[in-house]
Amino acid sequence: MIMKKLFRNPLSMAGLLLLLGFILVALFAPWIAPTPEMYANDPYRVPRYGWGTTPEPPSSEHPMGLTQGKYDIFYGIVWGTRTAFQVGIIVTGLSCFIGIVIGSTSAYIGGKFDEIVMRFVDIFMSFPFLIAAIVITAILGRGLDKVIIALVLFRWTGYARLIRGNVLQAKQDEYIMAARAGGVSHPKILMRHILPNTIFPVLIQASMNMGSIVVTAATLSFLGLGAPEGHADWGQMISFARNWILGTPDNPLAYWYTVIWPGLAIVLFVLSWNLIGDAFRDIMDPRIQG
């Protein structure tokens, strides 16, 4: 039913198509942008063509041009799609898992335990997400794995809160009472009876957050805290562009390609998730149906 509505809405349809495009690019990256012989041991390293730092405009060999340090933009964007999915999926998966485990146990046990866990969550949530992520990556050191840890650390709390609310409601339902009266053990009630009935909205919410997670990861790379230099990563490509905003005296837009291509990649990626998410929210929200 939901799927049908998603396919009927032109905006969410556009989002789904965009997302499909990105998935195809990520899957077929080795065919779309083949790795040169020299870099074969690490395909995620963006190949450089030449010495010096000045970017070079698009040409037949390099369809999107070379950015600062002569890194190939097209290659970086294609393989950067994989990086984006990796970061998005790992962060979403891990933080969702941690959030669901902590949130549902906390709600199921209830009482003092629940109170303490929730105050703990409150403290985590009282920090601006981006600043917390900056602090953690700065302390752990540079690198994509550190970015992932930082994002997970400050993401699980949202899911914990969400599932907690759902579990608290489900706990009162009659079928749970019935299960308890029937002598089913607590872990089994939680796993078999409560979670299957409460997990769905959390999973949807989590998958819709993929876009914003990828943006935050890119932001950290942009600030120089993410992927090591030369790793295929959209945020880093945009940070390269920072020094070339001004162009040359006779052509102020001389280096447009350094910011536009990677910028476009990240905007379209996030847009695809947001288009689907926005339609989802309207479909799921019964209050604005009337």
Place this chain on the structure above:
Amino acid sequence: MLTYIARRLLFLPVVLIGVTLLIFVAMSFLSPYQLVSTYIKSPEELKNQSLDDLVRKYGLDQPVHVRYVNWMKNLLRGDLGYSVSANMSVSEAIAKRFPATVELALFAIVPVVLGGIWLGTISAKHYNRPLDHFSRTFAIIGWSLPDFVFGLILLMVFYGVLGWFPPGRLSMWADSIVLTGDFVSYTGLNTVDSLLNGRPDIFWDSVRHLIAPVMTLSYLWWAYLLRITRSSMLEVMNKDYVRTARAKGLTEKVVMNRHVRRNAMIPVATVSGSMVLGLLGGVVIVETVFDYKGIGLLTATGAQQLDYTLILGTTLFYGMLLVLINLVVDILYAVIDPRVRLE
């Protein structure tokens, strides 16, 4: 109402202790040698002393709870250590840079709030008609446009091509005037100070530098506010009391402004807390993109140069600030929605 505020105030120290604990735990991932810098007050201390001496002097070889108490004592004295990247003590750096961020935030918050609510109202009034689709598309694009990409594009167009809005906080000539003794710095906000000093040219110069960062901050949050205002207006518009208001012959304008929008503002007020959180984060990026020397750029530079003292100091500052802002937001919320007070 008073008991509500009192209860919130009582909760304040608990949150503050939580925030400091969290930062302290983060700090414990660093080695004592890395941490020493957070205790040193000036570069002179490094003369004639080995790092081991300093580690011992500041008790960094002590057990955790002793270290926490010591650290808290320093904090309460306002001593946050010495920052290498800013080349001054952290509290000095924060005091110097904070007014710039306040100025940016003040200039951003008015267009963000008024614009977002206005757009959301229009969108709801024209539900599922072209104007609604248009403003929603505008919002979805805004929501998807990372601030650093949008900021760089603005910089390219308005600085690179048109030369209207340069990066930084002031032009070179204005900066040299502000730094002289004749120019009295009352508030640290250049726009206010320049008017108080009777220098409209400097006022205009600082406004020119604020426009592009404010545009960057606004677009994203317009999108956010538009979405929330729209859906909560739509919800309220279906309520019985709105139908009653229409039935008794009130004009559409009165129904919308008095009956719908007032009630629709409650969820908007709820998100204002998270909006402040987001704005503080957004400021880091916007200040970095536009080379605007506020506390966000300070934090970003500190993080890039692994200046732990500075990062921990500014984070602590952010934490305190947020606790206070949240308190204000909660109180305002109780003012808007009487039901909150009774809970």
